């Protein structure tokens with residue numbers, strides 16, 4: 005799957021806002037799911053909806069014999085299964101998260117029949133029915149069968165066998181099924197048998213079932229509705245990873261329980277059905293009402309886990325290409341295909357497959373690949389074998405995507421999902437605790453692939469921006485989880501869902517990158533090749549991977565490691581956090597300690613036995629030096645000594661390939677800031693970025709003084725790399741500083757200090773924007789950094805920035821068909837409104853009313869809150885709670901106004917007078933959020949009391965308590981920031 009979108013620079017601000025909205029929608033969806041779950045648990049089996057489910061007696065095994073019967077089956081006199089829910093059961097294996105090892109699934113014949121009809125889209129509750137025959141081998145004799153099952157109702161459950169070896173025989177005996185019941189919490193269906201299955205024998209489980217098609221969440225089998233060619237349409241798609249296959253069919257839903265699948269889909273003739281494998285045949289079927297349905301069967305899949313099973317039923321068009329004799333299709337709305345929106349992705353998909361086939365020397369085993377662009381897909385993308393799914397915004401390139409990072413983003417996401425065809429699909433982690441083996445490597449190879457096709461893209465800087473930057477900020481010794489977790493740490497199914505986070509993706513990718521840095525690329529790839537070959541169609545543990553690296557190491561003599569690969573890597577993957585490595589350049593003494601967020605003064609004194617085995621690649625005066633290892637808590641490296649008098653300087657962690665931060669003694673930092681002033685270009689861009697990022701982060705957590713970090717910014721007049729500026733501005737112009745009008749001290753000093761230095765960079769980019777904005781298209785780092793740089797320049801009052809904003813805004817007002825350059829659109833809209841009057845504001849409102857694009861609406865809603873006129877802001881909030889169109893969208897206008905520069909006090913007053921209406925419009929929870937936004941700059945208890953008094957009658961008792969606690973935290977945080985800002989101000993006074 006795709007990484008969480010908050011992981012770095014992947015998304016622009018507007019998209020981030022949009023995603024924040026989606027997160028709220030997801031919460032809502034979870035609530036719906038929870039209530040649905042509760043509902044299912046309560047409904048007695050007799051209340052189940054009646055369904056047109058074929059009777060199991062006429063259910064011939066699918067696949068081998070071809071498509072199933074085209075006649076509706078005649079009910080037999082066999083008694084129907086009555087599934088009962090778990091009233092009370094003694095403790096047993098159904099209380100465990102993991103399946104007991106009694107049965108091994110070998111093959112599934114799966115038939116699914118969702119009742120989606122293009123002319124009946126208004127049907128409220130869509131359902132599907134299904135049948136599955138699972139061939140299993142009994143490993144431990146048992147009278148009880150456990151399968152995963154969630155939200156499914158059963159009509160029939162039979163067990164046949166033992167099967168004679170090598171044949172499929174329907175005339176074999178039946179094992180009586182006495183009871184079928186559900187263990188709801190652990191998501192099992194339990195079959196109680198009349199006699200025990202024999203160990204070593206094979207059996208067939210025949211189950212008929214039905215279940216819901218989800219509309220609010222994109223899990224299991226779900227519905228998307230959308231518009232195409234001016235018509236409302238619908239499609240169905242599936243998302244099984246990690247644990248949703250069990251809501252589509254009863255199964256052994258664990259990644260190591262791989263099997264082959266023969267899939268059959270029954271669908272309306274107007275739709276096309278897609279699955280992992282190519283279509284094998286089609287036939288027709290009539291239901292009891294006389295409606296005709298198409299039965300599509302697919303070829304047998306390779307051995308694969310349940311979470312990769314996929315299907316889609318849609319009314320889409322496609323484009324195709326052949327790569328090395330295999331068909332690649334991209335499916336999307338007919339309009340999108342006609343407009344060529346899928347062409348960019350189609351052109352790069354084949355070459356990415358070929359590149360990875362050659363790199364790993366393993367052919368992609370499936371005969372075809374389908375990629376489908378879904379109108380709404382929460383997971384962003386999913387690597388299902390042979391049927392990759394994407395949110396359409398991440399696969400299709402629209403004309404309006406000019407000057408966005410969309411092309412690069414599509415390339416990365418495609419590379420990631422195609423990388424999974426090897427890491428995950430061919431070789432799968434043994435269980436979810438090691439999901440990083442899938443996601444970390446798929447993420448790492450994004451960079452190898454993109455770099456191959458686009459060698460000019462600055463690989464290290466992009467990896468820093470997209471991966472390292474985000475995760476280093478979140479990872480720290482006390483609370484972060486390990487990349488590779490113990491299975492025992494998982495108690496509930498929901499624990500598995502929480503694994504798809506920064507640590508799995510970003511830290512996982514960083515682990516792979518660090519490993520490749522201290523081996524070499526050749527050895528790294530060779531080890532992976534032998535690992536992939538060995539575990540093809542099977543599963544692996546982290547230790548299996550390390551073993552293959554060790555074999556590669558042992559087969560050569562050039563690279564020597566201080567310990568086994570397993571010992572080195574376990575020190576990184578089995579615990580949270582990362583080390584701070586400190587070098588004293590006078591003595592060459594180097595030590596490591598865990599990074600704590602906000603380290604207390606005495607924390608260094610604490611003994612910590614845990615050490616990382618740290619690879620230290622380093623440079624001296626710009627030249628790379630040989631690798632050394634810090635394999636204990638401290639060590640002396642005489643070769644790293646430099647004296648005060650000589651010109652030498654040293655930087656550790658070459659290209660930031662190591663997953664750690666670097667600290668120096670006073671002399672070490674001084675040498676670096678002097679070097680930056682003397683000749684900044686002697687220090688590579690990635691290390692200028694590293695120095696800023698490490699120094700500000702270390703100062704924030706009390707490892708070094710803030711003045712040391714500030715010293716590194718003196719050279720900035722000579723800095724023309726926008727990504728370095730981005731990093732500086734993120735650290736200096738924080739949200740707290742922007743919203744704290746009481747901090748009159750820092751602002752003018754910062755303005756003077758930064759504007760003087762920003763000039764040359766400003767000239768470069770303002771000229772490009774004025775004269776040749778198209779030149780930005782291939783500058784990825786500029787596309788992701790420009791908004792911050794422009795926003796800062798205007799906030800600091802740079803006259804030319806304000807002038808440019810006025811110009812571009814006016815140009816756009818006169819010719820709205822000429823878009824504002826995307827990377828700076830938010831800034832221009834905001835300052836256009838801030839510098840303008842109600843004329844500009846009304847113009848935005850008009851655009852807002854006439855646009856249907858959600859992303860643009862969010863952008864405009866925020867821009868309208870930038871006004872500096874109190875009466876306009878008051879009117880805006882009045883509109884928001886009373887008039888359409890604001891009543892129909894999800895942007896919380898109150899919050900936007902309260903978060904804006906002058907809006908806080910206006911929002912507060914407005915709220916006091918209108919809180920009933922605000923609750924009606926946005927709900928009580930929004931009051932709590934508003935309190936935090938309004939209270940963002942408080943620094944005294946009196947202010948807390950005052951706020952609480954204002955809002956006491958609006959909040960419930962429990963809300964008052966949480967708000968009070970949160971305000972206290974905000975206050976303490978602000979007091980700390982104030983001290984820091986005072987020191988920044990003092991430093992600026994001295995250095996301006």
Ligand SMILES: [Zn+2]
Pocket residue numbers: 005006007387420424442443446
């Ligand atoms: Zn993934």
